[in-house]
Amino acid sequence: MSTDTSPTQSFPAPFRTLGIVGTGAMGRGIAQIAAQAGLTVYLHDVRDGAVAEAQDFIAALWSRGVQKQRLSETDAERYRASLKEAASLDDLATCDIVVEAIIETLEAKQSLFTQLEEILGEQAVLATNTSSLSVTAIASACRRPERVIGFHFFNPVPLMKIVEVIPGLRTTDEVTERVEALGQAMGHFTARTTDTPGFLVNHAGRAFGTEALRILGESVTDHVTVDRILVDQGGFRMGPFSLLDLTGLDVSHAVMESIYHQYYEEPRFRPSPLTRQRLTAGLLGRKSGAGFYRYVDGKPQVVDEPPLPRAQPCPVWIGAEDDDARQTLSRLVEAAGWPLEDGATPSTEALCLISPLGEDATACALRLSLPPERSVAVDLLAGLERRRSLMTTPVTRDSMRNAAMALFGHDGTPVSAFSDSNGFVLQRVVACIVNVGSEIAQQGVAAPETIDRAVELGLGYPRGPLAMGDHYGSRRILTILDNMLAATGDPRYRASPWLRRRATLGLPLTTP
Ligand SMILES: NC(=O)c1ccc[n+]([C@@H]2O[C@H](COP(=O)([O-])OP(=O)(O)OC[C@H]3O[C@@H](n4cnc5c(N)ncnc54)[C@H](O)[C@@H]3O)[C@@H](O)[C@H]2O)c1
CATH class of the missing domain: 3.40.50.720 (NAD(P)-binding Rossmann-like Domain)
Structure with a gap:
């Protein structure tokens, strides 16, 4: 060591x-x-x-x-x-x-x-x-x-x-x-x-694993994809499932349950039946040779990402709701050399791109009066640099999904495509981290700058939760949470008043 x-x-x-x-x-x-x-x-x-x-x-x-x-x-x-x-x-x-x-x-x-x-x-x-x-x-x-x-x-x-x-x-x-x-x-x-239960660092760490487990529990995608997205797009050193395997479910499931009960069943900390079941099966993680990943000589066995589908360029119509998103997507379509439609509504051939926050692809397409069969949602929260996340509705045609994957992977950047979810993988996990961090600040567990520094050092996150909210935009984080709460009715996603007040006033989340 x-x-x-x-x-x-x-x-x-x-x-x-x-x-x-x-x-x-x-x-x-x-x-x-x-x-x-x-x-x-x-x-x-x-x-x-x-x-x-x-x-x-x-x-x-x-x-x-x-x-x-x-x-x-x-x-x-x-x-x-x-x-x-x-x-x-x-x-x-x-x-x-x-x-x-x-x-x-x-x-x-x-x-x-x-x-x-x-x-x-x-x-x-x-x-x-x-x-x-x-x-x-x-x-x-x-x-x-x-x-x-x-x-x-x-x-x-x-x-x-x-x-x-x-x-x-x-x-x-x-x-x-x-x-x-x-x-x-x-x-x-x-x-x-x-x-207070979990003090600061273990309290702030409640969102990463529990939200990732919810994503898995909703069959949005598999654990490998969640890990890849959070490492590549979120800048985390390790994905939540690799981390659960490293810590061992005997320790991490017990901590999840303990903090949840000590906070009198606070839904933001709700553990997952998935880990209880896996713990019972002895799938603890590295220490037992198998957890979410299987380990050979201490190394996780991960299958390579499949090659992206090939597809002929098709017309693309952008249904982004703000100028930045529209420009980001237009630049990508132009760089790929695909035809970009500029009409007020898409043609009957067009792949329709949307970029929801905390909403699923289905709800967003229908709200914008777009055909769900030809709609594909793109996560723009972290930009399009290191990985691109796409989400389809239950009726998105395979041809449209394949076209979107080929388009977004045209320059060799990895693409992850997954099923409809109220919020993309990165949006969900980041919004929950920022929200739990905001609530820690609201409860006065520690000073705002202490919260951020302690989380960077104790959990190794790329930023503390409050700085993370400011980095992605606290208003966008608030929109993600409000939309997730509206769609699911799950109080897990209710925004902390700390976050709501500062986002609404346009103040940094670190404002005391
Ligand atoms: N391991 C971690 O990651 C970690 C992190 C933070 C805090 N902690 C806490 O630190 C404490 C110790 O954890 P650890 O991982 O070092 O455990 P450990 O099992 O490695 O070591 C505990 C040591 O305490 C001795 N011991 C037990 N009861 C004793 C007693 N009554 N009087 C004298 N010695 C006694 C044992 O013989 C053993 O050597 C626990 O309270 C744990 O929750 C652990």
Whole structure:
């Protein structure tokens, strides 16, 4: 595993001695960057030998850093010397702060913190790395809940340069500020969030997978096409189904259900019966050799895209509803050398191109009084650069669909064509991401700029949700959601007031 072993201390850490309880995947990562920030680190684990394993693991990373000349031998030696074993909890007595990364149950974490309160000094801070439990609930078992805080890192800790700092309802500002300063001294962006289900990053990540699963559940297209569209058109590093496979459905389905229920069945987070079923079948993803993709030697098996159909040029009539869309489509038709009709209505031969937002091809064609048999919808949300998405009505003729595919692929750009859907794949997923991000801002979970930065770092999206809305145009995102809500009646698509107000006033979505 590659890692970042560079000294991260940019200013003195506000704590000198840090304890880690639980030296698994997370605990060892936190220990590593704490040592690199100049802290003395005590490690404790219930399992015999676990601390030694963690020390060896971290020391090996530092040795590799020295070999690759990213780290001096002197620094590596100093770091190694700062990692100490705490054979029992009593050995943590001198710590200014203890971070727990043990099993994810409320009882275990409460029991650990109540024991630690008896051992540590009055001023010591108790931090939890929980990703799904309430910090306030963990603190409620403690005598000094004001000294308990969430300090939520992401895996792998040294590479994921973000930590959520989550004060419980009774945590003091002084504790919050010192823990924020610690996170920064460890080289991480600190995202202060309220103690709400999923905190910030896992909450903001709810739309990507759940909307992709809905698209699959409506038989709009297959998982490979959804992934290709979101990578090529959306600029995401990985498609939602590749990501579900990487995380494993045992983890991701549980997170989907947990956040959905913790928000009292909020429809925007509704999980999918598809993943429950696949989980039951053992199709977890990479770790089980098969998920949405099948894996051979760790590589997903993906069939090449079929060649585009060949078709003779036919007259094309553009039913775009704004000038930009009309010009974009006209330029493409002219570049392909196909005849472009300029009459007020299409001839009886013409392929009719439409570019709906959040509407299906059928509704859009009928609203514009166009023949659904000859109508093909094109997604213009992200332009026509890296991939082109087409959508047909249930009665679009094969000849017209093939003509549209040949036209849009004339210059070698890949084309995906799928069945009628209230909104194209990219529109649906992006609109849901922007909407969930807007609602996070509306609920005051974090400041707008924190939301965007945390999502870029924590989820690796090309932009944070608010910046994404501004990039595509918040009015267009609002239109997509309003049309999806009108067509489906599903409250999942109701627009956040944060989004509606700013889009209507023409303000950036990052406006506080
Ligand atoms: N793995 C992730 O991606 C991730 C990300 C963020 C947060 N978290 C959270 O971090 C915590 C740890 O997760 P992990 O993935 O490192 O788990 P892990 O299973 O890799 O490690 C947990 C370690 O804690 C030890 N342990 C369990 N109960 C203990 C106790 N009562 N006292 C002392 N040690 C105990 C275990 O022996 C084990 O070494 C969990 O709360 C988890 O939800 C995990």
